Amino acid sequence: MKWKDFTVTVPASTANLGPGFDSIGLALDLHLSIHVSQASEWTVRYNEESYQHLSGSSDNLIIAAAKKTAAAYGRELPPAKLEIDTDIPLSRGLGSSASAIAGGIEIADRLLGLNMPLKEKVEIGTEMEGHPDNISASILGGLTISYADGEELSIVHVPEVEIGVLILVPPTEFLTTESRGLLPEEVLHKTAVRGSMAANVLSAALATGDWNTAGRMMERDEFHEPFRKSRFPDFDIIRQACRDHGAYGSAISGAGPSLFIAAEKGKEEEIRQMLSERFPHYDCLLTKPSTAGIKAVQTVQ
Ligand SMILES: Nc1ncnc2c1ncn2[C@@H]1O[C@H](COP(=O)(O)OP(=O)(O)OP(=O)(O)O)[C@@H](O)[C@H]1O
Ligand SMILES: N[C@@H](CCO)C(=O)O
Structure with missing residues (x-):
């Protein structure tokens, strides 16, 4: 089987935004790039040092997701060489x-010409x-608010999110x-009812772009x-220092240990300076939401 080299790009994401536990996600402008080329066996090479301890053989998460996707369609994948560049901090929330799994699903889709609907990609990824x-x-980019119970998957997608984002990353x-x-x-x-009230208001505020309310609700997680x-x-x-400097709100990013801080566009730099001076033991990343989700393009040689 002959095919042309291609590159899959996947954005990072922050999850939960407080009470949207396991449901709300926001794609960020940090990326995993997987350059895929023909080979006689599966190999993986990481250019980023902090990833180099990860398995390079078939128990690698990207390969596992690609193989699982192929199996779901009753197909087998040809082996490939994966060369990886990434600026997503590993295991930091x-x-x-998820970006590795999404990358694997996209690789299978492209190698086998499956033309999978986006929702099917999310279904396989959610299962993993x-x-x-x-x-x-x-996969979709932007902000997603999802319901999944193993049977049903419903997603409300808000593609454009107009905020500045800071991420405090511990070592x-x-x-x-x-x-x-x-x-x-x-x-x-009664705790679940309060948590659900916060999540409801958070979702409605996010969907209508009311980040003052969303930021307050982000901090009401139980x-x-x-x-x-x-x-x-x-x-x-x-959290208090960010609020004092005008941030909309903050929340543990995903399962942690990073902190996600939402700020009005243009105010991020002032907050970054304050955080870097007062909390120098954290790395402070300035980023923004990513409207684009997963992408695969033919590699230009
Ligand atoms: N590019 C990658 N290639 C292969 N495996 C990866 C890659 N990125 C992450 N992984 C796997 O995922 C594990 C980290 O997953 P974990 O869920 O703990 O962190 P996270 O996804 O960064 O955080 P969170 O889910 O809270 O956002 C790594 O130990 C590794 O096994
Ligand atoms: N919702 C998940 C995100 C991390 O995978 C959690 O907070 O555990």
Whole structure:
């Protein structure tokens, strides 16, 4: 089977935005790029040093997602060489695993000419991730609000999001599996009702672009942040400092340990300076929402 080399690009994502736990995702302007070329066996090469310990053989998450997609269509994939560039921090709550899964799905789609509808890509990715928040944002771009129960998948997609984004990244990894282990088995009915009220107002505010309200609701989570925030040094102090400098709001990004801060466009630099001076043990990334989702283009030689 002969095919032309191609490159798949996938945006990073921040998930939850507070009470939108496992449901809300926002694609970010940081990217995983996978250059795919013909080979006699599967190989993976990471150009980014912090990724080089990851498996380069068939248990690699990108290859596993590609093979799972092919199997769902009763097909087998030809092997390929994957060369990877990325500026998504690994295991820091910025959807690195979802971007790898989305990349694998796109590779299978392209190699086998499946022409998969976007929703099918999100369905396979959701099955692999266990929740739709990061994967739907990585595949569709923009902001996604999803419902998934294993049978039904419903997504409301808001393609354009007009904010500035700051991400505070701590130096250490925090695996999603470990972070989910901090969550309780159950929450009280009245706690769930309050959490759901916050999530409802958050979703409506996000859909109508009312970031003042969205920012306040982002900080009203009762589903996960109270159990995770101890793993984020200075969480409450940083949140207050961001508010004092005019940020709309902040939330643990995905399963953590990074913090997502939403700010009015143009105010990000002032907040970044303050954070870098007061909390130098974190890396402060300035970024923005990504309207584009996953893309595959033929590589120009
Ligand atoms: N580019 C990649 N190639 C292969 N595997 C990857 C890649 N990116 C992430 N992974 C896998 O995903 C794991 C990290 O997933 P994890 O869910 O813990 O973090 P995250 O996705 O960055 O954070 P979050 O889900 O909170 O946004 C890595 O240990 C690795 O196994
Ligand atoms: N919603 C997920 C995102 C990280 O995968 C969580 O918070 O655990």
